[in-house]
Amino acid sequence: MRLLVTGGGTGGHTYPALTAIRTLQSRLAKDLRPEVLWVGTGEGLEARTAEREGISFVAVAAGKVRRARNPLKMLSWANVKDMARVPFGVFQAVRAVRTFRPDVVLATGGYVAVPVSLAAWVCRRPLVVHEQTVRLGLANRLLARVATAMAVSSESTVPLLPERARKRAVVTGNPVRPEILAGHAEKAFEALALDAFDRDLPTVYVTGGAQGAAQINQLVGDILLWLLERANVIHQGGPSAVPGMQATAEALPAALAGRYLPVGFVGPELPDVFALADVVISRSGAGTIAELTALGLPSVLIPLASSAGGEQAYNARHLAEVGAANALLGEVTATALRDALDPLLADPARRQAMTTKAREHGRPDAGDRLVDLVLDRAGAGGR
Numbered sequence: 001m002r003l004l005v006t007g008g009g010t011g012g013h014t015y016p017a018l019t020a021i022r023t024l025q026s027r028l029a030k031d032l033r034p035e036v037l038w039v040g041t042g043e044g045l046e047a048r049t050a051e052r053e054g055i056s057f058v059a060v061a062a063g064k065v066r067r068a069r070n071p072l073k074m075l076s077w078a079n080v081k082d083m084a085r086v087p088f089g090v091f092q093a094v095r096a097v098r099t100f101r102p103d104v105v106l107a108t109g110g111y112v113a114v115p116v117s118l119a120a121w122v123c124r125r126p127l128v129v130h131e132q133t134v135r136l137g138l139a140n141r142l143l144a145r146v147a148t149a150m151a152v153s154s155e156s157t158v159p160l161l162p163e164r165a166r167k168r169a170v171v172t173g174n175p176v177r178p179e180i181l182a183g184h185a186e187k188a189f190e191a192l193a194l195d196a197f198d199r200d201l202p203t204v205y206v207t208g209g210a211q212g213a214a215q216i217n218q219l220v221g222d223i224l225l226w227l228l229e230r231a232n233v234i235h236q237g238g239p240s241a242v243p244g245m246q247a248t249a250e251a252l253p254a255a256l257a258g259r260y261l262p263v264g265f266v267g268p269e270l271p272d273v274f275a276l277a278d279v280v281i282s283r284s285g286a287g288t289i290a291e292l293t294a295l296g297l298p299s300v301l302i303p304l305a306s307s308a309g310g311e312q313a314y315n316a317r318h319l320a321e322v323g324a325a326n327a328l329l330g331e332v333t334a335t336a337l338r339d340a341l342d343p344l345l346a347d348p349a350r351r352q353a354m355t356t357k358a359r360e361h362g363r364p365d366a367g368d369r370l371v372d373l374v375l376d377r378a379g380a381g382g383r
Contacts, residue, residue, distance in 0.1 A: 196258025
């Protein structure tokens with residue numbers, strides 16, 4: 001079984017690919033170990049991830065389209081120069097495909113997926129394209145026309161596909177790393193030394209992603225005293241925010257200081273932090289939404305305004321409308337955040353109701369569903 005994987009640039013494209021690889025390796029461990037080749041950009045997150053995981057990697061050229069509301073502004077020198085890289089990337093990718101001879105190609109998005117997927121099409125290799133977001137990204141909008149199968153995260157995506165691609169669409173969900181689903185709250189207390197947390201209060205986990213988010217850090221800082229009177233707080237603010245958060249912690253009243261843990265980054269402890277959390281404050285990217293809904297975690301979502309195509313606002317609005325999250329969609333203020341948190345912190349029944357709704361939209365088995373599709377298109381059969 002030979003699998004060629006492409007996709008990357010960001011965690012939203014890289015981690016679903018990695019989860020699919022791990023799931024496939026686990027699935028076939030008793031029979032045979034699949035040969036996997038990851039094709040991406042040399043400077044992207046996918047290159048570092050493949051190296052860390054011991055996965056063979058080949059770098060190819062890729063071009064990025066910098067979007068603008070005014071189409072004329074898209075005709076920039078940077079866009080023209082990057083688009084000129086695509087034909088060379090296709091040539092490199094064709095060479096990689098012909099050398100590796102994969103049984104199937106899995107593309108999880110990002111600009112590098114374009115030349116590699118086109119190479120799979122040229123070489124007549126089965127191509128499974130996975131879309132993490134509800135609305136198609138720019139690269140996958142093109143690749144949907146040449147894919148053997150389109151794996152989508154939501155039923156809502158199917159009508160947005162080109163008509164021919166709808167017949168080849170399979171709703172798999174967005175793969176979530178298995179370890180995320182296996183956390184234990186008590187391990188978080190031990191790993192993060194949370195002895196001073198008040199176990200009679202709910203715990204709020206604040207995160208702006210690996211690098212943090214200045215907007216979220218500011219909002220939480222503005223209501224921190226109010227929040228700590230009602231909850232314990234683990235605040236992952238990004239490495240650059242640590243000095244400021246520590247200064248804030250040192251200025252807290254002694255009675256509240258023990259309930260606040262500011263950290264730059266949460267690594268292996270993340271599954272346990274999720275298991276401990278009663279409420280999460282976060283962005284609303286596709287990967288985050290997949291994790292929160294798979295876990296059934298109540299959340300207050302603060303979309304990144306500059307996300308491509310307004311995707312984060314769309315995700316947050318959708319979950320808010322079905323009662324699976326609270327979302328700050330209008331003017332984002334500290335008062336709005338406090339008002340969104342207050343009923344969740346005050347009422348365990350309301351948190352439980354949101355948990356139920358979130359789980360209804362979660363797909364914790366998405367990795368297995370995607371691998372089933374990959375194996376099927378490779379001619380190796382499903383589970």
